[in-house]
Amino acid sequence: MMPRCQAPISDGTLLDYWAHDLADGDETGHVEEHLFACGDCSARLHRLAALGTGLATLVRQGRVSGIVSRTLLNRMQRDGLHIRMYSLVPGETVPCAVFPGDDLIVTALRADFSAVEAVTLSVTGPGDSPFSQLDNVPVSRPDGEVLWATSAAVVRQMSSMRLQLTLASAGATRTELGRYVLEHSASTPPS
């Protein structure tokens, strides 16, 4: 058996190295020297890299739900994902559906985010039943939008229904920023 590593690189440093957050030059160089000489740390980096590859695979397969940023959305489109977008301003009702070939459904909710840093998105279904609640979502002020993504595979399972979405500022003083309605039509009408 090879000797165990006597001075393992910390998880944080391995993560920073993989994410290109170490300074080029000495800092990166020392980590690489160690990784090439150490099977243990190299194996730990391999596990981290596999996790990263798995995350990227999920995105490429449209298997992510929740809030996404414009950068993520652009990258997904560049990678060839079929993304259906619905854009709503406060008070608007929009009919929506998922179509064959769609990978991801993204709802862009526009509002005035000038006074907030994070928001809560509450989604309710028929009879005000809770559908989804996304807390403490960071907002991009220049874009003025929150992008809510749902896997098309999930939406395909949904029956026709009205979804009410409410954006409010996160934190103690909860100020409503907008209400929106999605009129969802099921992919296949019930027989």
Next chain:
Amino acid sequence: MLTIADSTDADLARAVAARGPGSAEAAESELYRRFAPRVRLYGLRHLRDEDAARDLVQQVMLVTIEKLRGGSVRDVDQIASFVLGVSRSMAKDLKRLERRREKLLEAFTVPDIVEAPMGDTTLDVGRLETCLARLAERERMVVLLTFYAERTSGEVGKELGVKDGNVRVIRHRAIERLRTCMTSGEVVQ
């Protein structure tokens, strides 16, 4: 008695260097087994492409074994440094080639077809999907921007309006939660 598996990297390099081509097969195989994954990781990090990383492994290991056989590795005790040096030099060449290829593609073709790479076979992606969904919104955005969009903490911070030091903390915590969830099925709150 020491076996191949007990040998240090330097022992293996010395064994290859001391004997003629083809007479140290076991040592060569073990060197390959140890260093190929390290070179692949280096390639993945620097070239950000699985195929390019695989090419890098082949080229680096070929040169390493050839140089050892030919006796032209100056310090076999520092074989890891030698392999890293070859990896750096070859990755630079591959990057240059890739840039030239991209320029040609931009000039002559419409770059709209992207083939999805193969998923990692050793990871339960279904389980990872569940674990990812359990993360807080901010954590999920940070890990996806890092591992999928390949953004540094500074770039993520700018996008989310968070200091890059905080991004690193959020990212570290999110990875720990994912690991815990993947191994035990629990999410640390």
